[in-house]
Amino acid sequence: MSILYNENSKMISVAQPDEATEIFAINVAQINKLSKSIIAESNPNFTPKPNDNTTAMIQKMFQTGITKMKEQKLNDALKSISLAIEMATRNRSPYEAFALQLQELQFMLKHKIDLELVLGKPMDALQDLEMLMGTGLATPDVFIRLTDALLKLGQFNEATAVCERGLSLSPNETKLKALILQCNRLLAEYNGDI
Incomplete structure (x- = not known):
C-alpha cells in the first residue's frame, strides 16, 4: 500500500483505496483530522494542554446542570450535563492532552447516569455506563x-x-x-x- 501526499492541503490519502484495509483507512483519516486541527491553529506557541476557553464553556454548562439538579429541575439538569459531555467530546482539538479530558468526561458521565437512573431512564443509563466502562473506569x-x-x-x-x-x-x-x-x-x- 502506498500513501499520497497533497502539498496544497497537507493531507495524505491511500493511493489505491480498494486495497486498503479498514484499519489503515481509519488511521489515514485520523492523521488527516489531526493535521487539519494543527494547521488551523493560529497560535504559533500552542501546547497540547486543553484549551482554556473550551474548558470554561464545558465547566459552565456542567455547573448549570448541577445547579438545576439542586433546584430539583432534573430534566433541565440532564440536558445541561448532556450538552457539556457533548461539548467535551466534540469541541476539543485532537491534539489536546487527553488524560485531563478523560477524567472530566468520566466525572460528568457519572452525574448524567445518576440523573438518568433517577428519572427512570435505565436504558439511557446503560448506554452511558457502557461508554464509561469503555474509558477504563x-x-x-x-x-x-x-x-x-x-x-x-x-x-x-x-x-x-x-x-x-x-x-x-x-x-x-x-x-x-x-x-x-x-x-x-x-x-x-x-x-x-x-
Missing part, C-alpha cells in the same frame, strides 16, 4: 450504577453477574453486598422460589 460506584440500571430493566441474572464482578474487585464494598442480596431476592421472586 472499573470502580465500585460504576458497578453499583450498572447493577441498579439492570435491576430497573428487570435483568436480574445480568445484575447479579455485574454485582459479583464488582465484589471480586472490591470485596468490602457494602453497597455491592446489599445489592447482591437484593439481586438474589428479586431473582428468587421472579423464579417463584419465594
Whole structure:
C-alpha cells in the first residue's frame, strides 16, 4: 500500500483505496483530522494542554446542570450535563492532552447516569455506563450504577453477574453486598422460589 501526499492541503490519502484495509483507512483519516486541527491553529506557541476557553464553556454548562439538579429541575439538569459531555467530546482539538479530558468526561458521565437512573431512564443509563466502562473506569460506584440500571430493566441474572464482578474487585464494598442480596431476592421472586 502506498500513501499520497497533497502539498496544497497537507493531507495524505491511500493511493489505491480498494486495497486498503479498514484499519489503515481509519488511521489515514485520523492523521488527516489531526493535521487539519494543527494547521488551523493560529497560535504559533500552542501546547497540547486543553484549551482554556473550551474548558470554561464545558465547566459552565456542567455547573448549570448541577445547579438545576439542586433546584430539583432534573430534566433541565440532564440536558445541561448532556450538552457539556457533548461539548467535551466534540469541541476539543485532537491534539489536546487527553488524560485531563478523560477524567472530566468520566466525572460528568457519572452525574448524567445518576440523573438518568433517577428519572427512570435505565436504558439511557446503560448506554452511558457502557461508554464509561469503555474509558477504563472499573470502580465500585460504576458497578453499583450498572447493577441498579439492570435491576430497573428487570435483568436480574445480568445484575447479579455485574454485582459479583464488582465484589471480586472490591470485596468490602457494602453497597455491592446489599445489592447482591437484593439481586438474589428479586431473582428468587421472579423464579417463584419465594
